[in-house]
Every structure is written in C-alpha cells, then in structure tokens.
Amino acid sequence: MDWTHYRFRSLWALPAPPAVVYEALERVEDYPRWWHQVRQVVRTGDTTGVIRIRSLLPYDMTFTAREVRRDPAAGVLEVALSGDVEGRACWTVTALGDGALARYEQDVDVNKPLLRRLAVPGRPVFRLNHRLMMRGGRRGLTAYLWAV
16 A cells, blocks of 8 residues: 555535536635635646645645646536645536535645655544545635625
8 A cells, every 4th residue: 555645535515506616616716715724826827826735734735736627517627736745636516406516536646755754654644634624625615605
C-alpha cells in the first residue's frame, strides 16, 4: 500500500437546483467566501489557479488546479492538481428531489514533505482532517445557497 496516496469521496445534498450548485462550484475564486478552509484562490490563467487550504491541523497545503473538464450539461467540473498534492479532483452535480447532490472525488499523491514523513502514523488523522474540511465546505455552501 502506498501510504501517501489518498482517495476521497464526499456526497453533499444541497438545497438548490443543480444548475445553481454547479454555478457556485465553478466559481472557484469565490470559495473562500463560503468555504473557510479554502484560505486563498489566485487565478493564474483562464483555466488555472493556485489554491491554499487549511483545515483543523496547523499546516497549509498549496497546489495548482488546472481545468481538465467543464461540462455544465453533465454537471461535471474536473481539475488536475499539482504542488503539495498531485492528482485529480472532480465535482459531479445531479438532481436530488427539489435540490442537488454534489459528489466530490479526489485521487491524489501527497508531495508535502511533512505529510510524507508522517504518512503511516498520521494517516487516520489526515483523513479526519479532510473529512472536517469537507463538512465545513458542505455547511458553508448550504448557507451560501440559502443566502443567494
């Protein structure tokens, strides 16, 4: 097993139509407004940007996200990631009753030296940290959608 490889999956049931959720998720530069663990997003091109995140643990992760797929009809947003993590992340937004279901999938290898050194003993804590970050994102986006 490669202890520095992670696969994350999250499902967010959200109180807005899929098109509204998709529009919020495609505006990555707005994430820090509603997702407090996303500390900074700096656009570096039409389809790239540098993102800095921090959840509960006292370390930041910085990576470049490059758009791979943007398909509003299918509800898909996919990016390639490089930097402290290397891999991909993908949102898929579908209808769920009167609202939407946003499925997040991430497959990454960790490059950040500290996290690589602590890969084996820290893995359960890192996974919990990610889960808390995703919970914060879901809560933040839900509140944002209610306010809009």
